[in-house]
Amino acid sequence: MNSYQGKTYHVVTYGCQMNVHESEKIRGVLSRLGMNEIDDIESADVVVFNTCCIREGAEDRAYNNVMALRPIKEKNPEKIIILCGCMPQQKEGKYKLKERLPFVDIIIGTHNVNQLDQYLLKYAINRERIYDIIEKPIGSLDNNNCIRDDKLNAYVNIIYGCNKFCTYCIVPYVRGREKSRTAQDIYNEVKDLVQNQGYKYITLLGQNVNSYGKDLKDKMSFSELLTYLCTIEGDFKIKFMTSHPMDLGDDLIKVMKKEDKVAKALHLPVQSGSSRILAKMNRHYDIKHYMSIIKKLKHAIPNIALSTDIIVGFPGETEKDFNQTLKLLKKVKYDQVFAFMYSKRTGTPAATFEGQIDDKEKNIRLNKLLRLQKLIQKDQIKKYFNKTYDCLIRHINGVAVGITDGGKEVYIPNYKYVNQNYFAKVKIENIRNHKLSGVIK
Numbered sequence: 001m002n003s004y005q006g007k008t009y010h011v012v013t014y015g016c017q018m019n020v021h022e023s024e025k026i027r028g029v030l031s032r033l034g035m036n037e038i039d040d041i042e043s044a045d046v047v048v049f050n051t052c053c054i055r056e057g058a059e060d061r062a063y064n065n066v067m068a069l070r071p072i073k074e075k076n077p078e079k080i081i082i083l084c085g086c087m088p089q090q091k092e093g094k095y096k097l098k099e100r101l102p103f104v105d106i107i108i109g110t111h112n113v114n115q116l117d118q119y120l121l122k123y124a125i126n127r128e129r130i131y132d133i134i135e136k137p138i139g140s141l142d143n144n145n146c147i148r149d150d151k152l153n154a155y156v157n158i159i160y161g162c163n164k165f166c167t168y169c170i171v172p173y174v175r176g177r178e179k180s181r182t183a184q185d186i187y188n189e190v191k192d193l194v195q196n197q198g199y200k201y202i203t204l205l206g207q208n209v210n211s212y213g214k215d216l217k218d219k220m221s222f223s224e225l226l227t228y229l230c231t232i233e234g235d236f237k238i239k240f241m242t243s244h245p246m247d248l249g250d251d252l253i254k255v256m257k258k259e260d261k262v263a264k265a266l267h268l269p270v271q272s273g274s275s276r277i278l279a280k281m282n283r284h285y286d287i288k289h290y291m292s293i294i295k296k297l298k299h300a301i302p303n304i305a306l307s308t309d310i311i312v313g314f315p316g317e318t319e320k321d322f323n324q325t326l327k328l329l330k331k332v333k334y335d336q337v338f339a340f341m342y343s344k345r346t347g348t349p350a351a352t353f354e355g356q357i358d359d360k361e362k363n364i365r366l367n368k369l370l371r372l373q374k375l376i377q378k379d380q381i382k383k384y385f386n387k388t389y390d391c392l393i394r395h396i397n398g399v400a401v402g403i404t405d406g407g408k409e410v411y412i413p414n415y416k417y418v419n420q421n422y423f424a425k426v427k428i429e430n431i432r433n434h435k436l437s438g439v440i441k
């Protein structure tokens, strides 16, 4: 019995899939203290903000939402507010959180969020504000008792941290160096998710999954890990993110092609279409190399769904560089593009580069790029005609729908849906109003 038994909590999450999964672990920890999750942030006894600092906008959003709780905390001093994640882990963040958020009771970073229950128990005893940011992880960041958001797709960490140091990026500073989980741990977790909990998709997580295993005593490559996980029996698919183009070798393409359980979808961030800018970003590849990977992928897996991340307005990006990015989009024809305006991150090399571009220009470039991508995606729908895709068959609003590995929905009219969620091949026979329909093969 502890003083949190029967209390309520609410978790607010910002940032990437890794943070979403971190919050699932946090929910597991709070539930094991005997607390119950509720939707209402205002009445929850404990509120956790699991934050992100990848761009200024993410920080502003989190900061403003924490500030909005101030009057509620003043009225109810018993309410406990916790801030954790990447934002407080920064050395020189935009906001001086310790001073500017005096009403926040517990502030911890990414390396000690796994000790949240200990901090809470300590807080319950002496009610003293806790501010503890440490430089290296203590103990394992794994936690198999998480409460997952989604019932179909489960996130599974395979590697923490990042060693890449792209010049614009804060992640290596706030998440530390690469640390792989053992293949056996990952295998056991995936097996349990698939065979005991009915998950249909497993998404393996890492800032750079292709670096997997290099730091392990029993070295194992990412493609070997995938092959190993595919030996788990069951009707499921494996997705993964994120892949760095520099480390993506032919072995991975081979495994993606060969293994039915590996989803035919790949997120391969390019960041820019200009090799000159890529060098300044410290990405370790040029466009020629990137395009050679894309070519090999499309050749080996014709149905592959490709997505990418782009940064517009990196310091020194000229009109010519930007046009090369547009050209790249036309060439690759991604199924999805996540584009961002470059955001200066204090402490990263690019923050002090010459040629910073003003927000207005960045905005113009972003909108131009998004408009182009919208047209490309509209046109892309044609490629589905008469092709057969491996789909997850689901029942949505009374109709059977197949979901491709890339997330496209295919309606299957007149199909008597029998079982719950299973994989089957669907041939697309019709495209009307940008909607696909087909039959199960």
Ligand code: SAH
Binding pocket: 054, 055, 168, 169, 170, 171, 206, 207, 208, 242, 243, 244, 269, 271, 309, 310, 311, 340, 341, 342, 343, 344, 345
């Ligand atoms: N590890 C992944 C991505 C992590 S961050 C990778 O290497 O691709 C997700 C995306 O945020 C990045 O791909 C990049 O496009 C974007 N990003 C990172 N830092 C940024 C910054 N300072 N400004 C704007 N976008 C940024």
Ligand code: SF4
Binding pocket: 162, 163, 164, 165, 166, 169, 170, 171, 172, 207, 208, 244
């Ligand atoms: Fe950031 Fe680059 Fe690491 Fe991705 S690979 S997390 S963009 S430093």
Ligand code: F3S
Binding pocket: 014, 015, 016, 017, 018, 019, 051, 052, 053, 054, 086, 170, 171, 174, 175
């Ligand atoms: Fe953000 Fe941290 Fe992820 S900065 S993008 S939550 S690793």
